[in-house]
Amino acid sequence: MTSMSKILGAAATLALSAGAALAEPGLxxxxxxxxxxxxxxxxxxxxQRWVEETGGDYVETELQSEAQREQTMRRMAERGANPVVVLGFANASTLEKVAPxxxxxxxxxxxxxxxxPNVKSIKFAEHEGSYLAGMMAAIASETGTVSFVGGMDVPLxxxxxxxxxxxxxxxxxxxxxxxxxxxxTPAAWNDPVKGGELxxxxxxQGSDVVYAAAGGTGVGVLQAAADEGIYAIGVDSNQNYMHPETMLTSMVKRVDNAVYDAFEAAEAGTLETGLEVLDLESEGVALAMDENNEDLVTEEMRTAIDEAKQQIIAGEIEVHDYTETDSCPVEM
Structure with missing residues (x-):
């Protein structure tokens, strides 16, 4: 039975060995x-990569509304999933209540x-990767105006x-x-029509490069950029393949590695709780370079990005994190 066909309501399979229960992870x-x-x-x-490489399986469910957050977490835990991986900042307050x-x-x-004590928190240095994306946008821009479309208006x-x-x-x-x-509201993550309109x-207003950090809404942003013939920058996953002629790059967050590593560590009994921050140095964030954007990325861009990346890692460039002060040092 694959995770795709598994019904969350069914009890997670327990393999008993030497009196210990080996639970499947949950997502x-x-x-x-x-x-x-x-x-x-x-x-x-x-x-899915963890399943393919290990032959393991996991319990999976998709939230359909805000009201399901607490019930779903509790149901996962009560049916034996371990660890339970939850995605997104919006789950934090619920998890604070459920975990104990x-x-x-x-x-x-x-x-x-x-x-x-039983929670591992994984965060990313999105500001560092976004800094490199902004450099690429400025180098590519011919109008002197670039833009950003966000999803839900939150500090992250x-x-x-x-x-x-x-x-x-x-x-x-x-x-x-x-x-x-x-x-x-959370609807802002899944409104591609509004993304295109923005x-x-x-x-x-003159923008010729747009960066989307808007979840499913970003699909509309990238499509509008392609339709109008301007450059776009994707986010989280490598989205370069979606519009190869206009996708300048994607600022990827290795959420895939975070999930894979959590599943793998739990299976090995080495999962550590506490905070882990994935940054440029750990390749938790990066700009995607592949065959889909190789003709768009100039040598000037590559050189500037490589140099800035090393300077950020070395502490020679300090990129301000908005969430530390709820403010940005540059005008937008």
Missing amino acids: IIDLGGKFDKSFNESAYTGA DYPDTNFVIIDEQVDQ IRKFACGYAQGAKAVNEDIEVIQNMTGT TRSQIS
Whole structure:
């Protein structure tokens, strides 16, 4: 039975060995679905890679509404999944409440920090990767205006936007960076029509490079950029393949590796709780370079990005993290 066909309501299979129960891991896909071509899909890809490489299996469910968060976490834990991996910052407050009730279950949350003894928190240095994306955008821009479309207006997404603006202005201090958020509710993650509308509005204001950090909404952003013939930058997953003629790059977050490593560590009995931050140095964030964008990426871009990456790792360039101060040092 594969994870695709597994019904969450069925009890997780328990293999008893020397009196110990070996539980299957669980994965809770966040709103937007596992085929959002972005954050959730990256997590799903990591879980599937673990299945293919180990022959293991896992329990999976997809959230359909905010109201399901607590019930789904509890159901996963009660049916024996261990660890239970939850995706997205929106699960943090729920996990704070749920984790203490299941002290023998390990939880992993990706994109936020929860300080409980049985929780591993994995966060990413999105501002560092976004800084490099902003540099590429500024070098590619011919109009002196670039833009950003975010999903839900929350500090995490402003962290992407602020890093992007810092990188763009490091290349051209006079560049204009337009920023729009899709909305203030979770629906903002899955509104490609609105994403396209925002992008076309930005283009009318002069933007010729747009960076999307908006989950499924980003699909509309990238499509509008392709339709209008401007460059676009994808996020989370490598989205270069979607529009090879206009996708300048993608700022990938290795959510797939985070899920894979959590499953693997749990199986080996080496899963450590606490906070782990995946950054440029650990290749937790990176710019995607492949056959789909090789003709768009100039030698000037490659050199600038490589140099800045090493300077950030060495601490010679300090990229401000919006979430530390709820503010950005550059004008947007």
